[in-house]
Amino acid sequence: MTTKALSKEFEAIVGAENVLTQESDLHSYAYDAAVLPSQSPAIAVRPTTREALGKVVKLCNDNALPLTIRGAGTNLSGGTIPKAGGVVALTGALDKILEINEADLYAVVEPGVVTAKFAAEVAKLGLFYPPDPGSQAVSTLGGNVAENAGGLRGLKYGVTKDYVMGLSFFDVNGELIKTGSRTVKCVTGYNLAGLMVASEGTLGVFDTITLKLVPPPKAAKAMMAVFDSVIAACEAVAAIIAAKIVPATLEFLDNFTIRTVENFRHAGLPVEAEALLLIEVDGHPAMVEEDAAKVEAICKEHKAKSVRVAKDAAERNAVWQARRDALPALARVRPTTVLEDATVPRSKIPAMMAILEEIAKKYQLTIGTFGHAGDGNLHPTILTDKRDTHEWERVEKAIDEIFERALALGGTLSGEHGIGMAKSKYLVQETSRGTIAFSRKMKKAIDPKNILNPDKIIGAEGKNG
Amino acid sequence: MADLKRLVGMMQELDDQLVTCMRCGMCQAVCPLFAQTGREADVARGKLALLDGLTHEMLKDPLGVNERLNRCLLCGTCEANCPSGVKVLDIFLKARAIMTGYLGLPPAQKAIFRGLLANPKLFNTLLGIGAKFQGLFTKPVDDMLGSSCARFNSPLIGDRHFKRLAARPFHKIVAKLDEPRQQGGRKVAFFVGCVLDKVFPEVAEAALVALKRNGVAVFLPENQACCGIPAISGGDVKTFEKLIAQNLEVFAGGDFDHLLTACATCTSTIRKVWKSMARKPELAEAVARLADKTMDVSQYLVDVVGVKPAALKAGAPSVTYHDPCHLKNSLGITAQPRTVIAAAGYALKEMTDAGTCCGCGGSFNLKHYELSKTIGGRKADNVVASGAGLVATSCPACMLQLTDMLSQKGAKIPVKHVLQLYASGA
Numbered sequence: 055m056t057t058k059a060l061s062k063e064f065e066a067i068v069g070a071e072n073v074l075t076q077e078s079d080l081h082s083y084a085y086d087a088a089v090l091p092s093q094s095p096a097i098a099v100r101p102t103t104r105e106a107l108g109k110v111v112k113l114c115n116d117n118a119l120p121l122t123i124r125g126a127g128t129n130l131s132g133g134t135i136p137k138a139g140g141v142v143a144l145t146g147a148l149d150k151i152l153e154i155n156e157a158d159l160y161a162v163v164e165p166g167v168v169t170a171k172f173a174a175e176v177a178k179l180g181l182f183y184p185p186d187p188g189s190q191a192v193s194t195l196g197g198n199v200a201e202n203a204g205g206l207r208g209l210k211y212g213v214t215k216d217y218v219m220g221l222s223f224f225d226v227n228g229e230l231i232k233t234g235s236r237t238v239k240c241v242t243g244y245n246l247a248g249l250m251v252a253s254e255g256t257l258g259v260f261d262t263i264t265l266k267l268v269p270p271p272k273a274a275k276a277m278m279a280v281f282d283s284v285i286a287a288c289e290a291v292a293a294i295i296a297a298k299i300v301p302a303t304l305e306f307l308d309n310f311t312i313r314t315v316e317n318f319r320h321a322g323l324p325v326e327a328e329a330l331l332l333i334e335v336d337g338h339p340a341m342v343e344e345d346a347a348k349v350e351a352i353c354k355e356h357k358a359k360s361v362r363v364a365k366d367a368a369e370r371n372a373v374w375q376a377r378r379d380a381l382p383a384l385a386r387v388r389p390t391t392v393l394e395d396a397t398v399p400r401s402k403i404p405a406m407m408a409i410l411e412e413i414a415k416k417y418q419l420t421i422g423t424f425g426h427a428g429d430g431n432l433h434p435t436i437l438t439d440k441r442d443t444h445e446w447e448r449v450e451k452a453i454d455e456i457f458e459r460a461l462a463l464g465g466t467l468s469g470e471h472g473i474g475m476a477k478s479k480y481l482v483q484e485t486s487r488g489t490i491a492f493s494r495k496m497k498k499a500i501d502p503k504n505i506l507n508p509d510k511i512i513g514a515e516g517k518n519g
Numbered sequence: 520m521a522d523l524k525r526l527v528g529m530m531q532e533l534d535d536q537l538v539t540c541m542r543c544g545m546c547q548a549v550c551p552l553f554a555q556t557g558r559e560a561d562v563a564r565g566k567l568a569l570l571d572g573l574t575h576e577m578l579k580d581p582l583g584v585n586e587r588l589n590r591c592l593l594c595g596t597c598e599a600n601c602p603s604g605v606k607v608l609d610i611f612l613k614a615r616a617i618m619t620g621y622l623g624l625p626p627a628q629k630a631i632f633r634g635l636l637a638n639p640k641l642f643n644t645l646l647g648i649g650a651k652f653q654g655l656f657t658k659p660v661d662d663m664l665g666s667s668c669a670r671f672n673s674p675l676i677g678d679r680h681f682k683r684l685a686a687r688p689f690h691k692i693v694a695k696l697d698e699p700r701q702q703g704g705r706k707v708a709f710f711v712g713c714v715l716d717k718v719f720p721e722v723a724e725a726a727l728v729a730l731k732r733n734g735v736a737v738f739l740p741e742n743q744a745c746c747g748i749p750a751i752s753g754g755d756v757k758t759f760e761k762l763i764a765q766n767l768e769v770f771a772g773g774d775f776d777h778l779l780t781a782c783a784t785c786t787s788t789i790r791k792v793w794k795s796m797a798r799k800p801e802l803a804e805a806v807a808r809l810a811d812k813t814m815d816v817s818q819y820l821v822d823v824v825g826v827k828p829a830a831l832k833a834g835a836p837s838v839t840y841h842d843p844c845h846l847k848n849s850l851g852i853t854a855q856p857r858t859v860i861a862a863a864g865y866a867l868k869e870m871t872d873a874g875t876c877c878g879c880g881g882s883f884n885l886k887h888y889e890l891s892k893t894i895g896g897r898k899a900d901n902v903v904a905s906g907a908g909l910v911a912t913s914c915p916a917c918m919l920q921l922t923d924m925l926s927q928k929g930a931k932i933p934v935k936h937v938l939q940l941y942a943s944g945a
Binding site: 076077078079081082083084085086087089092100126127128144146147168170189191192381382385386389390391439440441 | 534535538539541542543544545547548557558559560565568569572577578579580583584586587602603604
């Protein structure tokens with residue numbers, strides 16, 4: 055079928071105003087937040103009902119059209135970049151919160167609900183949805199589940215997968231598949247919900263998502279600890295965990311990031327410090343007091359030059375402002391910002407930091423590192439200019455080496471950004487040829503025509519082992 | 520259409536600025552237009568990607584890009600919230616100028632910008648005639664808001680509830696002023712602006728009252744021209760530079776510490792856009808000198824004169840304040856107008872989303888009225904929900920939009936400029 059004939063078919067499903075075929079509209083769905091080349095789809099559609107979304111999936115399959123589902127397009131690994139000649143389906147209009155159940159502590163949502171809006175609605179009822187990816191102000195819950203998004207609270211509260219109780223999704227024929235339940239316990243059938251989490255749109259298309267809610271902590275206390283060496287800071291992190299304290303957030307900023315943030319905000323950060331730890335403990339007020347005092351003491355025992363405990367909301371905000379400023383401040387240094395998320399076991403952070411320093415020197419690059427010290431999920435951020443082809447070659451080599459070395463430390467390619475297109479070539483290094491062959495067989499059985507976000511995660515057929 | 524290569528060549532100057540967008544997409548959270556349409560081409564990231572696509576020869580349809588580039592309120596909320604500090608407005612205005620240079624100015628805009636706007640005397644005469652006859656075509660709908668609607672089906676007016684042109688424009692009330700500076704005292708120049716002059720002369724009068732009360736001498740030269748924002752938003756650099764040159768000339772002879780305006784858009788245009796968009800080297804120095812002296816009247820009253828909030832009396836009338844984008848986003852001015860409201864003896868009742876665009880966006884309102892109305896309708900709902908007796912703001916364009924939106928909802932809530940409250944007191 056020609057594009058014109060196809061767009062008529064899509065129009066019949068979603069309405070003419072929700073089918074986009076002009077070059078300028080299509081080009082605006084050609085990219086996401088990953089530093090990768092753009093690729094426009096042939097058609098973009100914006101279903102306004104879930105039923106229409108199911109029909110879109112079937113129409114794509116009937117015509118063997120590659121289909122990429124797009125929420126807010128904030129993906130950092132190219133997972134939302136469509137295939138040439140393919141279809142992009144936008145979930146933005148599927149943004150209803152269908153139910154928030156206070157008795158059974160769950161919510162049912164459509165895939166296009168924005169994470170922060172959902173968290174705010176839940177909070178209004180006195181409940182808590184903890185996953186807080188950096189893009190939560192715009193990211194969608196469908197995208198969060200498809201990527202298994204993390205965030206600052208991962209250490210204590212877990213990541214998106216820990217909150218997915220159930221799903222309904224469309225298979226390639228537009229059939230509705232149901233998995234999981236509204237109950238805490240459920241062992242009915244295969245754990246397909248588990249399979250769908252982090253599947254990056256390659257196995258099915260979400261219809262509704264059932265998410266777990268928890269009671270919010272009654273109190274929280276934030277503090278900032280200043281260290282002369284990265285190793286001392288990491289030892290403090292290990293000691294906090296060894297003392298059986300699990301902070302809600304335990305964030306790390308390296309010296310370059312500290313200096314850049316200070317230059318940006320002028321909030322009086324210690325620019326000579328080699329590392330900053332930003333720590334927040336939460337829970338019952340009495341426990342928070344006790345934990346905060348212990349954490350302060352532990353940091354001091356581990357040669358913290360100073361520990362500043364926030365006394366009120368304004369001081370707590372100032373602590374977190376420094377963390378929120380990390381990426382914006384770094385992003386302004388050079389035109390191109392490459393944000394990575396190689397993750398290592400917590401105890402290996404000092405080794406990884408030394409490696410990053412070595413890599414920055416070896417390839418003559420500027421790398422600022424911040425991230426989630428509590429869970430070993432660092433964000434080495436390469437500041438560069440992709441137009442400088444010589445430098446860009448060094449950036450690509452540096453990225454290769456970052457992954458290689460993180461894996462050698464027993465780490466993983468991606469803590470929270472996904473594999474997408476950017477990291478599929480490294481997948482075999484962390485897993486095995488057999489793993490990729492197994493994944494391919496599964497994908498082929500579920501999606502014989504390979505229409506669902508092709509080439510993501512496992513790469514194109516014939517590549518990656 | 521001219522050769523696409525030529526356009527690509529012209530776009531190259533934007534490349535260094537375009538590359539700073541890291542496509543994070545955070546602008547989706549704050550764009551008032553995107554909130555309505557959900558279309559990526561309506562939000563800054565999408566538009567920047569389209570401009571980048573043209574610059575790197577990935578796109579072949581400059582008309583399509585231009586159409587989407589112009590679907591923007593230029594409210595600057597994206598820029599004010601951009602994590603990587605992309606100069607969105609600067610890029611968009613430059614891109615519009617490049618596009619207009621390449622595609623040419625549409626005939627209607629050409630007639631308005633070059634025939635009318637660039638000739639202030641003719642502009643004044645024509646609108647003066649219009650003001651006398653407007654009653655034939657329109658009828659009042661809301662006495663409190665002073666709004667009118669069309670008597671007959673009119674394509675230009677549509678279903679708008681608009682403020683009529685003032686019977687006497689400000690330049691007929693106060694033609695010129697050059698008050699002597701008191702011993703060691705302050706003196707400012709006052710830039711009136713088109714909407715104040717022709718629709719809200721009472722606001723300009725209020726500004727003069729406010730300055731007089733604080734012993735500030737005023738220099739108000741005659742033959743002031745438009746600040747140029749309609750022209751430069753339409754990509755017409757030629758008219759824009761002509762208007763700047765005219766304004767520089769009329770203000771050149773004055774002795775003053777600051778140039779004040781009571782229009783948020785005029786303030787941000789003179790202070791920021793003049794500097795970035797007036798490229799003629801012979802203008803640059805004079806532009807920089809005047810631009811750096813330019814302030815909003817409330818900002819001047821609070822930051823320079825030192826106006827302080829008055830003690831709140833029991834039963835003080837309540838007012839809610841709408842932040843004009845061109846003060847909040849472009850210049851970061853939010854506290855000073857609120858201080859002036861408090862100094863006037865009013866009780867401020869904040870509305871939800873006070874800093875969200877009213878949806879006017881200058882010519883956006885003319886070209887995309889339905890969208891403008893949806894965005895403005897939410898603003899009107901927030902004004903009503905605040906429970907305040909009136910709504911104040913610092914921009915006459917916002918006043919026009921708020922009047923239309925509140926009038927259409929039948930809300931009997933007067934719209935005032937902050938300076939009107941200050942001049943008359945609670």
